[in-house]
């Protein structure tokens with residue numbers, strides 16, 4: 068099968084989505100589409116290289132929003148029905164909000180719109196799916212309560228991206244999620260993969276609920292549910 072796979076800028080369900088993608092790529096041709104935020108957030112969680120490694124070649128491309136300018140020429144493949152399925156996982160509240168309001172001004176929202184025109188079945192894995200609280204994982208974080216403000220910061224010295232301002236913060240746009248800082252700091256002042264609880268906003272859940280009414284779109288609760296679906 069030919070599958071389009073969109074990744075937006077959500078940390079929640081991101082690792083699980085990369086695992087789904089890796090599984091799909093063993094059996095299918097998969098074109099990966101990254102929203103601009105998706106590319107940044109993948110790097111923050113140290114997952115970008117895993118995707119760059121497995122993509123390449125016709126219908127197995129890695130398509131970045133920043134290379135698609137304003138008209139997203141790649142999405143012509145979707146309006147022409149060239150794919151058997153389009154999966155978006157994880158899908159941010161931002162992207163869901165745009166989709167349910169008919170907005171198509173990003174690579175992923177445009178590919179969803181063109182999939183509708185090309186009658187390609189679209190599977191969307193939202194990060195905001197149920198009312199209430201959800202546990203999610205953070206990228207690397209400088210824990211100021213533990214930082215000893217050393218004269219020479221071992222964590223900063225170990226960072227290949229020069230992302231750490233000692234005693235202040237990690238610049239996540241420079242961080243590539245390699246985890247070297249967490250290993251180097253003798254005071255364990257860098258956390259990686261810390262779990263926090265966030266509260267879902269009503270408007271985001273309401274938007275997700277509206278997706279159920281879209282013909283040709285299936286809302287999927289978790290990336291792992293799609294592994295069996297495409298196991299052929």
Ligand SMILES: Cc1cc2nc3c(=O)[nH]c(=O)nc-3n(C[C@H](O)[C@H](O)[C@H](O)COP(=O)(O)O)c2cc1C
Nearest residue numbers: 075076077078079102104105159160161162173194
């Ligand atoms: C580390 C990090 C994690 C994020 N995780 C989420 C998330 O789980 N869900 C979400 O809706 N937005 C999340 N965001 C915010 C989105 O990246 C942001 O709203 C972005 O504009 C979404 O653009 P996109 O929908 O085009 O990918 C996160 C941002 C950062 C920096």
